Amino acid sequence: MSGIEARFRLQLASFALDVSLDLPDKGVSVLFGPSGCGKTTVLRCAAGLSRADEGVMRIGDACWQDSETGRWLPTHRRPLGYVFQEPSLFPHLSVRGNLSFAGRRTSRGRQPDRKLLALLGIEPLMDRMPAALSGGERQRVAIARALSTAPQLLLMDEPLAALDAARKSEILPYLERLHRELSIPVLYVTHALDEVARLADHLVLMADGRVRMAGPVGEVMASLDSPLAVTDQASVVLDARVSGHDTAYGLTRLDANGLDLWTARVGCEVGRRLRLRIHARDVSLALFRPEGSSITNIVPAVVEAMAGDDDDMQCLVRLRTGSGTHLLARITRRSRDLLALETGMVIYAQIKAVVPIA
């Protein structure tokens, strides 16, 4: 059996947690939801730091807990890495000491993995004490420390939440590098949608201790039923490949799963994989292919579904392009009626902004 199975039922004084997750055994699965929805509790249960009244935690063939059979591995017997919201480095140990604390309790040994150090930019920090590091550096060390145990699953609990915007943008590139290079599955908790867009492969939307929706990030974000659809953050994420550059005009051409898009020049070589985010508010619709438009990205698509109550000012339209890629467009209800939009219609989507995010 492959994949990760996580089922937890837990009654706390303030709320009840009842989740059942089947997650892929590779890539980043993001648990997304408002503060207090129980996503951190799920992570703690998965790690064995909190004990659910009823719970199952399986990864591949290994069973970490199963309340049916009474099986329970304490945290220190679970081959996982955990990154807390605050870096929580051991203050009495240097960066090297913190890393070897983790390494020497596993088969990996005392010597830290050079590749890992390079990936997270830690080599110059090795002999410093935690008190002498910046918040961003500490969190990078904490991530490296969690990975020094050669875990089979990496759990990350809002690793950027305690950092200011500048520190966040300092760490995100490291996380994206990890995302590309790491072969183990990652379970990542956040309430920041831009982290979801940048990092998630698989998305779990949570609210009030329950799972609202789960699936590949492209599908969940493009769904009209998701709690995200009603926010102004409604958007789709696409994985694309750089297919060329127009140096004369400073543009980059992208191939997003068959969808041909242009964006402002991105400084990376042809063939490089990128993630794009297209906000619903940046997509407008036309019945005929617009002539003489200043908008570069115009793609034909089929109206697949529409959402929005009859008393809302706006509605959200889901489109499917010829290559099967989904887009969302936020338009006014008046426009919808003027264009007489119906599902199945072929229209033209004008995309004002394609944002490469990773």
Place this chain on the structure above:
Amino acid sequence: MPEISLAPEDWQAIALTARLAAVTLLILFAIGIPLAWWLARTRSKLGSLVSALVAVPLVLPPTVLGFYLLVLLGPQGPVGRATEALGIGLLPFTFPGLVLASTIFSLPFVVQPLQATFAAIGDRMLEVAATLRAGPIDTFWHVVLPLSRPGLLSAAVLGFAHTLGEFGVVLMIGGNIPGRTQVLSIAIYNRVEAFEYAHAHLLAGGLLAFSFVALLALQILNRSGGGAPGMLRGGA
């Protein structure tokens, strides 16, 4: 003024006192560290009861404690009967008896700073250690104890110094036998009784200086060590 120097019996008292304080401290740490850890972590009501019990010597007149110990350990007491039955003999007026009494009397001076330090470490560091594959005992040795350095130092100095200066309990349970149970504080008392103030000064001043230097060293060590807050609690 003739030169005053320490008499052989003074040296005997000093050596005995140092030995008593050292042995007591070892036992205090062996009992106090696990006890303080349990008290810092437990949520059971039993914790409050044990806490109160450990703290009793802080408020009790030492003679009261000594008196009850004498009764318990004496030939008519339950513990005394047990030790005699086991072939150990009676503990009052012996060195082991002194160690036992000093341990009970100094226990709060070791347990309280340790408990405060352990509690200040919090759950997070223990959870981090567990996610890094360290089991509970491993975590205690390699995370809890290193992080508790200031508390351990405080406990050691307070426990040692408090045993050094103990008088009432020792007098009740140990008596005043030179070379066996006559400790420094009692030697001082004897000198004063005999109006040998110069000798008393020498011993008392030495004890005062030693206590002060030990506490000063503790302050300096804890200040330079940083980390957890220095725990220095007076009492009794």
